[in-house]
Each structure stands twice: as C-alpha cells, then as structure tokens.
Amino acid sequence: MTKELSLEEVGRSLHSNAIHLLRHVRTEDSAMGIGPAQASALSVVVFGGPLTLNKLAEVEQVRPPTMSRVVEALVKEGLVRRETNRDDRRSVIISSTDKGTKLLHEGRNRREKRLIKLLSKLDANEIRCLGKASRILSKILVAEHS
Amino acid sequence: MTKELSLEEVGRSLHSNAIHLLRHVRTEDSAMGIGPAQASALSVVVFGGPLTLNKLAEVEQVRPPTMSRVVEALVKEGLVRRETNRDDRRSVIISSTDKGTKLLHEGRNRREKRLIKLLSKLDANEIRCLGKASRILSKILVAEHS
DNA sequence: ACTAATGATTAGCTATGCTAAGTATCCAAA
DNA sequence: TTTGGATACTTAGCATAGCTAATCATTAGT
Numbered sequence: 001m002t003k004e005l006s007l008e009e010v011g012r013s014l015h016s017n018a019i020h021l022l023r024h025v026r027t028e029d030s031a032m033g034i035g036p037a038q039a040s041a042l043s044v045v046v047f048g049g050p051l052t053l054n055k056l057a058e059v060e061q062v063r064p065p066t067m068s069r070v071v072e073a074l075v076k077e078g079l080v081r082r083e084t085n086r087d088d089r090r091s092v093i094i095s096s097t098d099k100g101t102k103l104l105h106e107g108r109n110r111r112e113k114r115l116i117k118l119l120s121k122l123d124a125n126e127i128r129c130l131g132k133a134s135r136i137l138s139k140i141l142v143a144e145h146s
Numbered sequence: 147m148t149k150e151l152s153l154e155e156v157g158r159s160l161h162s163n164a165i166h167l168l169r170h171v172r173t174e175d176s177a178m179g180i181g182p183a184q185a186s187a188l189s190v191v192v193f194g195g196p197l198t199l200n201k202l203a204e205v206e207q208v209r210p211p212t213m214s215r216v217v218e219a220l221v222k223e224g225l226v227r228r229e230t231n232r233d234d235r236r237s238v239i240i241s242s243t244d245k246g247t248k249l250l251h252e253g254r255n256r257r258e259k260r261l262i263k264l265l266s267k268l269d270a271n272e273i274r275c276l277g278k279a280s281r282i283l284s285k286i287l288v289a290e291h292s
Numbered sequence: 293a294c295t296a297a298t299g300a301t302t303a304g305c306t307a308t309g310c311t312a313a314g315t316a317t318c319c320a321a322a
Numbered sequence: 323t324t325t326g327g328a329t330a331c332t333t334a335g336c337a338t339a340g341c342t343a344a345t346c347a348t349t350a351g352t
Contacts, residue, residue, distance in 0.1 A: 008258055008262065009277070013283075020207065021161070021283065023208075030310095035337085035338050040165075053301095061169050062340070063342085064300065065301070065302080065303095065342080069301090070338090089347080090349065091298090112154055115158075116157050118157075118287075127156060129275065132279070133276050134156055136275060137276070140264050180307095184308095200331075209311085211312095211334095234318070234329090235330095236317045236318065238331065
C-alpha cells in the first residue's frame, strides 16, 4: 500500500517533476533549431496572434530587453515579423511568418510524441489519474494569473 | 462527468502545467541568491545524500561539464563540499555543507509556502489525486534515465 | 511648447546549456 | 608488468537567456 502524501510532499514532488519533465522534452525543443525561450515566445505569437513586444514580454514573464533579444533572433531566422505599430510608432507588433507557424507545429508534434512515448509505459488507470491531476493543476495555475 | 483525456491531451496539459508551475515559484527560487540550476543540484545533494559528479549530472539531466561548473559555484559559496573518492580517485563526491542544507531548507520553505497556498484551494480528494499522479510521474521520469 | 511618461533597444554582466579536448586514474590484456 | 583503452572530471570556448542601467524615439499632459 502506498503511503498518503502530505501537502508539503505533494508540493515538493510536483515541483521536482515539473523540472524533470521539462528537461525531458528539452531535446525536442532544441531539435527545432531554436532555444526554449525562442520556442516559447514563438508559441505565444502563433497561438495568440500578433502583439506588442512589451505584451509578449509580460506574457512570457521576462523583461522587455530579454524579449527584445529573443525577438531579434526570431526575426533573423525569418520566423516572426517585427513592424512598427501605426497607431503608436513607439511600439512594435510581433507576428508570425508562415515559416514560424510551420516550424512551431512540427516541434510541438515532436514534443508530444516524446511525452506520449513516456506516458505509454503506463496503464489506463495511471493515465486517467494523470489526466485528472492535470485538470486540477490547470484550474489552480490558470486561476492564479487571471 | 468529466471527459476522458487522450494521451496527447494529457501530455500537452502536463507540459503546460509544468511550465506554469515553475514560473509560479521562480520568484522564491531566486530569493535564495542562487540560480535555478544550482538550487536544483543542491536539492538533490541535500535530499539524496552525497554522490559523484557524474551521477549528479545524470540525475539533473545535464552534461558533466555543465554540472562541474554548477558545483564549482556551489563550492565557492560554501554550500557543498567536493572531495575525491577514496575508492576511485578519478571521481569526486559531492556532499552538502551545513550552510547548504540550511539555505536549501529556507528556500524550500518559501517555495513550499507558495505551493501550499496554491494547493490549499483544493479538497482532500484532489490533493490525494495529485499525490498519486506525482508518484506516477516520478516513476517514469526517473526510470527514463536509469 | 515643454516636460514627463512610455515603448523599445543597446550595452554589459551573470548563469547555464553544449562540444571538444586535456588530465588523471583505473582496469585489463599482452 | 607495462601498456593501451576506458572512465571521471576539468578546462576552454561558444551560444542562449535572464537581469539592470542607460539611451533613443515617440506620445501625452499640462
């Protein structure tokens, strides 16, 4: 019989698992030929649509100079466009190119395959358990940032 | 009744949750005064006990040179010891100092408070579910790198 | 029309990931 | 026993990404 975990232990365990899960899929991220910060920013632009640099930095929870450099790299690789906003010429609108959109979807597929390979070691009950846990986590993590 | 999640959806959801959970506690990590890689490595040494550098690199899923540098920084700050193994003088045993153990527990407390605050929105059943899921994740994430 | 505030960039530091190459040690086979 | 390969780690050098401080351009508010 498995021991009941305390709130502290659950928290600690979730934290550890989060770190290692992300490290696990890092390989696939870098297989896209771009780093994790670039991949994550591109993902926001592709799925969320065009937005300003400051907004993108905010969503990604990094400072504007950091995001400015990330976007610069993405522009150089032809994955996003950077155009001055007509309504406010101080600001810049970042949007995805076809190449960026295509690359992101391919990378996502690879990452998912990797996770699926990992998850397929489990039986149906365990998958169901992870599914339930995911819903619960989403609920509290999303609620936090609203 | 909640819909059954597919393998793909579980994978995607776990990935997303991992990213957001880590962002959620990032503030507390950096409040320790050391970077995330150092904090994570120190955590392994404190909770898992002394181990060789290669083993530590493996557990942390980074290359030995990377871990060598991380350990170097921890040694400089007096948080871990690095001693040559008497049984095999090629290898090095990393162990935590009192200072390292103390720092980690303080940081852990801050991080845990943050996570506990998040988790305390949940009822006992949901906590139990997360606990079970954590065990399952640990199993496959650790098994992958053995 | 000034001045203050805002959006973005540049410069420069640190941390962390990698590979390639070097050093020290151990083991195994001639 | 010695020698040659394997193993454990480090060093050197590169790239990405995080930060703050300072700068530039533009907008907004007296």
